[in-house]
Amino acid sequence: MDLVIRNATLADGRREIDIGIAGERIVAVEAGLSAQGVREIDAGGDLVSPPFVDAHFHMDATLSYGLPRVNESGTLLEGIALWGELKPQLAQEALIERALQYCDWAVARGLLAIRTHVDICDDRLLAVEALLEVKRRIAPYIDLQLVAFPQDGLLRSPGAFDNLKRAIAMGVDVVGGIPHFERTMAQGAESVRLLCEFAAGQGLRVDMHCDETDDPLSRHIETLAYETWRLGLQGRVAGSHLTSMHSMDNYYVSKLLPLMKESGVAAIANPLINITLQGRHDSYPKRRGMTRVPELLAAGIDVAFGHDCVMDPWYGLGSGDMLEVAHMGLHVAQMTGQAAMRQCFLAVTETPARILGLEGYGIAPGCHADLVLLGASSPAEAIRLRATRRAVVRRGTVVAEAAPNVSALRLAGRPETVDFRIGR
Numbered sequence: 001m002d003l004v005i006r007n008a009t010l011a012d013g014r015r016e017i018d019i020g021i022a023g024e025r026i027v028a029v030e031a032g033l034s035a036q037g038v039r040e041i042d043a044g045g046d047l048v049s050p051p052f053v054d055a056h057f058h059m060d061a062t063l064s065y066g067l068p069r070v071n072e073s074g075t076l077l078e079g080i081a082l083w084g085e086l087k088p089q090l091a092q093e094a095l096i097e098r099a100l101q102y103c104d105w106a107v108a109r110g111l112l113a114i115r116t117h118v119d120i121c122d123d124r125l126l127a128v129e130a131l132l133e134v135k136r137r138i139a140p141y142i143d144l145q146l147v148a149f150p151q152d153g154l155l156r157s158p159g160a161f162d163n164l165k166r167a168i169a170m171g172v173d174v175v176g177g178i179p180h181f182e183r184t185m186a187q188g189a190e191s192v193r194l195l196c197e198f199a200a201g202q203g204l205r206v207d208m209h210c211d212e213t214d215d216p217l218s219r220h221i222e223t224l225a226y227e228t229w230r231l232g233l234q235g236r237v238a239g240s241h242l243t244s245m246h247s248m249d250n251y252y253v254s255k256l257l258p259l260m261k262e263s264g265v266a267a268i269a270n271p272l273i274n275i276t277l278q279g280r281h282d283s284y285p286k287r288r289g290m291t292r293v294p295e296l297l298a299a300g301i302d303v304a305f306g307h308d309c310v311m312d313p314w315y316g317l318g319s320g321d322m323l324e325v326a327h328m329g330l331h332v333a334q335m336t337g338q339a340a341m342r343q344c345f346l347a348v349t350e351t352p353a354r355i356l357g358l359e360g361y362g363i364a365p366g367c368h369a370d371l372v373l374l375g376a377s378s379p380a381e382a383i384r385l386r387a388t389r390r391a392v393v394r395r396g397t398v399v400a401e402a403a404p405n406v407s408a409l410r411l412a413g414r415p416e417t418v419d420f421r422i423g424r
């Protein structure tokens, strides 16, 4: 063995566990592990989790906030228009630099797997080339999965389907889509069918921006679930956003949920973005806009939380912290029950790992030695504190470390060190 982490608490509640690592793999997960002469990290009862996974991101746009101008209204539509202005000005090197800077942030926060959509509507496919280069460069640290995303519509944007096929041939992993942005509902449904048939023919996964609207009649998720079932793509398809489900008729949803379960379609909500972009046409009450997370989970459907945007035309905030994402998701979905809070933690770890199809993910013998030691004693506490990433391990190597959040105060002339991880 090369590294042992002592006295860890695991996300499933097991305590006083030692984790033995040899080379790039976990070889032992047990109490009282005997090992001598190897580096040891004392977790001190803190939580050790497999790394955070972001199931939905836009790395080609990240850290471009303010280029060429800021989104004055903060709306989705101005964001899409702004991205259209920025696209012709994108330079490959600058895009790579911004993406790599984001990856630095991600590693520091224990975010070691990211599924990013990449816009393929620019005939130059400059962003595709750039992110394939980023994927190659960061492979030692982050599993980056690319989705070919026709931002301006598969049928609405001339040449988009050809560009999407070229992107896949270049090495992009997943087939994307945006049916609610096509010209008509019928064309949206047609785009879903074409894309799912293409994915099935190529043996690829599918992840579509689906029904990112407050329109309760935007029902492309139904078509996506049907095509998934028809083409035998169960377990390989995700619907991202699904915000229209927030506004749908309850009776219709009672039929939709079993269809999604039967077809094995996963859902990816993006709480930070959904809560800020949806409901913009409402007066009061304003809808939250996030999809029906507790109801999807109760129906046995996988639900992950994605970050979606960080400092880009749509969102001028964010830092690559999936605990911030889980924190927002928990609040927006009112998931404050004990089991529900654990599900929110799983929505940024194990569930997206399953959706991405990550191999060797987890804290168990034989898994990759990828893990995060958090300054918290449970998943709920990790979310509450957006806990310090005490150590981030990738393939057996410590790639990031941070000191606890403590501050020396002087109260009544008495030096005192306050640990902000209160209530433990």
Ligand code: FE2
Pocket (backbone or CB within 6 Å): 056, 057, 058, 117, 209, 308
């Ligand atoms: Fe997105």
